[in-house]
Amino acid sequence: xxxxxxxxxxxxADGIHPDIINRWSPRSFSGQEISDKELxxxxxxxxxxxxxxxxxxxxxxxxxxxxxxxxxxxDLLVDFNKQWCANASVLVVIVSRKTFEHNDKPSPTHQFDxxxxxxxxxxxxxxxxxxxxxxxxxxxxxxxxxxxxxxEYEVVAMIAIGKKGEKEKLSAELQQREVPSDRKPxxxxxxxGKFRK
Numbered sequence: 774x775x776x777x778x779x780x781x782x783x784x785x786a787d788g789i790h791p792d793i794i795n796r797w798s799p800r801s802f803s804g805q806e807i808s809d810k811e812l813x814x815x816x817x818x819x820x821x822x823x824x825x826x827x828x829x830x831x832x833x834x835x836x837x838x839x840x841x842x843x844x845x846x847x848d849l850l851v852d853f854n855k856q857w858c859a860n861a862s863v864l865v866v867i868v869s870r871k872t873f874e875h876n877d878k879p880s881p882t883h884q885f886d887x888x889x890x891x892x893x894x895x896x897x898x899x900x901x902x903x904x905x906x907x908x909x910x911x912x913x914x915x916x917x918x919x920x921x922x923x924x925e926y927e928v929v930a931m932i933a934i935g936k937k938g939e940k941e942k943l944s945a946e947l948q949q950r951e952v953p954s955d956r957k958p959x960x961x962x963x964x965x966g967k968f969r970k
Contacts, residue, residue, distance in 0.1 A: 799938075822886065825886060
């Protein structure tokens, strides 16, 4: 069932799975704790994503709120994202192996494959009553160094995970942005035969 709040902002074709439409990127989190069982179910969903040669290049480095690793990940964020990520239950840094494990040659689709894993996680999260927000607003170089990411891996993105909170707890500026975004119409993103502008 599509959430009534989502229905106000998004119009999708009939037949699209509700979890796909219900998935969006809120910034308001409740701060409620997430259990390992609940969190690992999201990672399990990511594990089942498709990948070239079944290489499974994705890796997830996580820290739960109030854990000894929280500040390590939280300190990677730009100040703008720190203000709302402070109430997330979990922060995750996604990294992706740039080469195939079976021959160590470059994997042209590693980011594409890792994106599929992230989407599986995001859809499982919405299905399980959690919200996710992926972002690029953090220090990539610091993440690589501080998290000791090997050279054969690329830092791709960060995710905040948690129960959705009340938007009134956000700053006035962020409250205005706390709405599900719509999407471009199909005729702008699909092309039969050849590329067109």
